[in-house]
Amino acid sequence: MSEHRLILACKQGKLWARKEVYDQYAPAMMALCRRYVSDAEDAKDVLQEGFLKVYTEIGQYAGKGSFGGWIRKIFVNASLDYIRKRNRLKERELLIDVEIGGYDDTPYLKDVTAEELMQCIGELPDTLRTIFNLYAVEGYSHREIATMLQMPESTSRSFFFRARQLLQKKVIQLCDDTQIMRCQNANR
Numbered sequence: 001m002s003e004h005r006l007i008l009a010c011k012q013g014k015l016w017a018r019k020e021v022y023d024q025y026a027p028a029m030m031a032l033c034r035r036y037v038s039d040a041e042d043a044k045d046v047l048q049e050g051f052l053k054v055y056t057e058i059g060q061y062a063g064k065g066s067f068g069g070w071i072r073k074i075f076v077n078a079s080l081d082y083i084r085k086r087n088r089l090k091e092r093e094l095l096i097d098v099e100i101g102g103y104d105d106t107p108y109l110k111d112v113t114a115e116e117l118m119q120c121i122g123e124l125p126d127t128l129r130t131i132f133n134l135y136a137v138e139g140y141s142h143r144e145i146a147t148m149l150q151m152p153e154s155t156s157r158s159f160f161f162r163a164r165q166l167l168q169k170k171v172i173q174l175c176d177d178t179q180i181m182r183c184q185n186a187n188r
Contacts (some may be wrong), residue, residue: 003067010058018055025068027050029075035133036079038122042086076138080148083130091170112171120170125187135160 009017029050035041053074061070121129134140134148135156142160146153 004063007058007061007063007067010055011061021054021071022051023094025071029071032072032075033079035118035121035137036076036080036130038126042082046075046078046082047083050075053078068164072138076134077148080130083126114175116174117171118171118172120167124163124166128159128166131156131159132163 006017006020010021026047030043030047033050034040034048037043037046052069057074060148061067067171124132130149131145134145135142140148142156145151145156149156
């Protein structure tokens with residue numbers, strides 16, 4: 001079935017079309033929600049809220065740009081709405097002081113898997129994780145992020161820098177832990 005027919009059927013409220021859209025996009029949108037919302041049950045709530053928005057706002061999709069991109073934007077906004085409602089962007093997170101040393105000489109970074117990297121991103125404080133995802137993963141500019149999160153553009157830049165530092169520190173620690181385990185296993 002063509003995407004155009006599927007969208008038209010969704011606009012008409014056809015349940016089979018809604019199910020098809022859900023089946024097609026739910027896995028990717030759940031991964032997106034998990035990048036913003038660290039708790040799995042909360043991410044499922046955001047997923048549900050996002051699909052409700054897709055179904056209720058489908059009439060606004062004018063066919064400009066990809067349908068998947070339109071859905072993705074709804075889910076980013078649903079995730080941000082959830083974070084705002086839960087008061088996750090807390091003042092104390094704005095004051096995180098990250099210390100970082102010179103880690104450029106660590107040769108084991110290539111051994112970090114995508115799953116391990118996503119886990120490290122998931123461990124970032126909510127504010128830093130949100131800004132990191134919006135900038136590095138979703139591709140929003142700092143100006144757009146500042147507008148979405150109602151903060152100065154310089155604050156978005158600063159938080160992204162802090163997120164990168166903290167992420168780098170977490171990845172280096174992961175590499176160090178992995179190297180220690182390898183050495184222990186080699187000595188057995």
